[in-house]
Amino acid sequence: MAPTLEGPARPLTELTEEESMFRSTVREIARREVAPHVRAMDEAGVFRPEILRAFFENGLMAIEVPEAYGGQGGSFFQSVLAVEELAAVDPSASVILDVQNTLVNNALLRWGSDEQKRQYLPKLASDTVGAYALSEAGSGSDAFALETKAASDGDGWVLNGRKMWITNAAEAGLYLVFANANPAAGYKGITCFLVERGFRGLKVGKKEEKLGIRASSTCELILDDCRVPAGNVLGEVGKGYKVAIETLNEGRIGIGGQMLGLAEGALGHASGYAKQRKQFGKPIAEFQGVQFEIAQMAVEVEAARLMVYNAARLRDAGKPFVAEAAMAKYYASTIAEQCASRAVEVLGGVGFTRDYPVEKLYRDAKIGRIYEGTSNMQRTVIARHILEKRS
Numbered sequence: 001m002a003p004t005l006e007g008p009a010r011p012l013t014e015l016t017e018e019e020s021m022f023r024s025t026v027r028e029i030a031r032r033e034v035a036p037h038v039r040a041m042d043e044a045g046v047f048r049p050e051i052l053r054a055f056f057e058n059g060l061m062a063i064e065v066p067e068a069y070g071g072q073g074g075s076f077f078q079s080v081l082a083v084e085e086l087a088a089v090d091p092s093a094s095v096i097l098d099v100q101n102t103l104v105n106n107a108l109l110r111w112g113s114d115e116q117k118r119q120y121l122p123k124l125a126s127d128t129v130g131a132y133a134l135s136e137a138g139s140g141s142d143a144f145a146l147e148t149k150a151a152s153d154g155d156g157w158v159l160n161g162r163k164m165w166i167t168n169a170a171e172a173g174l175y176l177v178f179a180n181a182n183p184a185a186g187y188k189g190i191t192c193f194l195v196e197r198g199f200r201g202l203k204v205g206k207k208e209e210k211l212g213i214r215a216s217s218t219c220e221l222i223l224d225d226c227r228v229p230a231g232n233v234l235g236e237v238g239k240g241y242k243v244a245i246e247t248l249n250e251g252r253i254g255i256g257g258q259m260l261g262l263a264e265g266a267l268g269h270a271s272g273y274a275k276q277r278k279q280f281g282k283p284i285a286e287f288q289g290v291q292f293e294i295a296q297m298a299v300e301v302e303a304a305r306l307m308v309y310n311a312a313r314l315r316d317a318g319k320p321f322v323a324e325a326a327m328a329k330y331y332a333s334t335i336a337e338q339c340a341s342r343a344v345e346v347l348g349g350v351g352f353t354r355d356y357p358v359e360k361l362y363r364d365a366k367i368g369r370i371y372e373g374t375s376n377m378q379r380t381v382i383a384r385h386i387l388e389k390r391s
């Protein structure tokens, strides 16, 4: 139920009954389907298809998609809750669902024609993984310097170029590909295309060997005279830059949720271990030095949760949220790294081994400050908003 303007404002972290039930469902899936396989998937660098199937069967790959298209008809906030819950167990599992919900489905819902929604949303809700292909070797933070070209050939488009770092690329059946249809117009030539895996000329290239989130695939995408029907332009020709900016503005709240969940996971492992590990004849949780570490983590997690939930709820309420989203992602990714590091130390020697999960969370945390806009780029967005407001 949406909060009303009458009566006291609802506390940000208080969930509605529906949100609370949804979170319990995701928590259970994380515990039952994901947790037993986290270490093996990390070591193999592969995500289990059975888990993907469980995500689809439980509606987690189409949380905000209306029921008419086979989705759950939920909120953006619920997508962020799902990302958070999964990240506490496995940040790799959470990013797969994050890209699907906060970038791919989100862009289709916002920019897709009725025909495109009818064609693709039921697939994305039932069995098709989506990927979001913006970055290239030469265009990361400067995303609009992309060099992939789209040339009109009468009844469609021909795409040529190479995308890099594409999350979900190995599993995906649908790619949102950004290419420039009019390089002379600069970023105003950038156009977003819906490219199916089976389209001639599309190839999934090299898979990256990564420090963290190793079970999430990150691959190159090669477009070699890739033919795309005219009806597969998402939004307008030359307006792809808007699709990119606006979906990433929202997507970064999801990454904030991922980093929040990771930090919560680290806190949970640290406090659980501190209560059972004995040194000097008592649990280490009884030493003030350890308590202070736990307290510091808890404060940081709470602050990140307030920022992430506020940004997500602002977005659902149709209120401005861009600076809040950048702050949430920036802060949550900063504290995720710190909390994971503290957790490794609270666990001592075993924290440094693969037998305990905090070593992986420490590695996984690093990506939060890099993808969907580096920490510097978030600070650029935040500073621009603050300086504009005060001018």
Ligand SMILES: Cc1cc2nc3c(=O)[nH]c(=O)nc-3n(C[C@H](O)[C@H](O)[C@H](O)COP(=O)(O)OP(=O)(O)OC[C@H]3O[C@@H](n4cnc5c(N)ncnc54)[C@H](O)[C@@H]3O)c2cc1C
Binding pocket: 099, 131, 132, 133, 134, 135, 137, 138, 139, 140, 141, 142, 164, 165, 166, 167, 168, 210, 218, 367, 370, 371, 372, 373, 374, 375, 376, 377
């Ligand atoms: C695991 C992983 C998954 C990814 N998934 C996707 C995906 O699904 N789709 C996709 O399109 N992309 C994806 N990316 C790409 C990601 O978004 C980019 O890596 C990121 O935007 C940074 O770009 P870059 O790597 O080119 O770094 P660069 O832009 O080269 O930045 C290098 C450093 O310079 C700093 N810097 C650059 N410009 C400025 C500036 N103006 N002011 C201050 N500092 C600056 C940056 O903050 C950074 O510290 C993924 C990347 C990784 C590693």
